[in-house]
Amino acid sequence: MNLKINDNVFDQFPNIETKNLVLESFMIKDAEEIFKIRSDDRVTKYLDRDNHKTVEESGSMIQSIIKSFEDKTGINWIIREKISFEVIGYIGYWNLIRENVRAEIGYALKPEYWGKGYMSEALLKVIEFGFNDFNLHSIMGNVNPQNKRSIKLLEKYGFKKEAHFREDYLYNGKYLDSEIYCLLEKDL
Numbered sequence: 001m002n003l004k005i006n007d008n009v010f011d012q013f014p015n016i017e018t019k020n021l022v023l024e025s026f027m028i029k030d031a032e033e034i035f036k037i038r039s040d041d042r043v044t045k046y047l048d049r050d051n052h053k054t055v056e057e058s059g060s061m062i063q064s065i066i067k068s069f070e071d072k073t074g075i076n077w078i079i080r081e082k083i084s085f086e087v088i089g090y091i092g093y094w095n096l097i098r099e100n101v102r103a104e105i106g107y108a109l110k111p112e113y114w115g116k117g118y119m120s121e122a123l124l125k126v127i128e129f130g131f132n133d134f135n136l137h138s139i140m141g142n143v144n145p146q147n148k149r150s151i152k153l154l155e156k157y158g159f160k161k162e163a164h165f166r167e168d169y170l171y172n173g174k175y176l177d178s179e180i181y182c183l184l185e186k187d188l
């Protein structure tokens, strides 16, 4: 049983390759592609965060993601399709709860790439990295209960619903429910 995060993963950015995808470090030059993702209503519908209004905003997000790796507080990958080398989305452990050897996962794909199994492919490798290399004990996802695509994806790999919080999140003048899904190392 893992009792401590493996900090060696922060020595060098851990690129990941899957059958159809490469997962790499975010770069500032990817700001326009991230803007396309985070300014699209179909993507942000259940993220319950404001759409990015400018490419600069996406650049700031990238800067804080790069800093989180330097500070050893998160690992986030940009996802490229191998065949086109286009940035199609991102995935990562954006919130590391070090004392509990736990991390919160987040992900998004450009809608043109939904329904191809690409996020399933990326998520499996990121989960395996999380348990085998990062030494996580548990991985959690916080989802809007209406985000059926995301829930289906988490359940596919055995994430269990552990909580349904009623109206715990105030966004845009509305109190929204949240669901917490979790995968323990021993579940995989």
Ligand SMILES: CC(C)(COP(=O)(O)OP(=O)(O)OC[C@H]1O[C@@H](n2cnc3c(N)ncnc32)[C@H](O)[C@@H]1OP(=O)(O)O)[C@@H](O)C(=O)NCCC(=O)NCCS
Pocket: 042, 043, 044, 046, 047, 106, 107, 108, 109, 110, 113, 114, 115, 116, 117, 118, 119, 120, 121, 141, 142, 143, 144, 147, 149, 150, 153
């Ligand atoms: C959540 C999100 C990443 C899921 O994307 P997705 O493409 O549905 O997820 P998957 O990669 O698991 O693909 C599954 C779909 O691909 C299909 N598929 C095709 N080939 C496949 C393959 N080889 N393997 C697996 N699935 C395949 C499946 O049938 C399924 O389609 P369906 O939903 O029409 O039945 C996407 O909806 C998204 O970016 N949402 C916006 C951001 C967001 O909400 N993030 C989560 C916040 S908690």
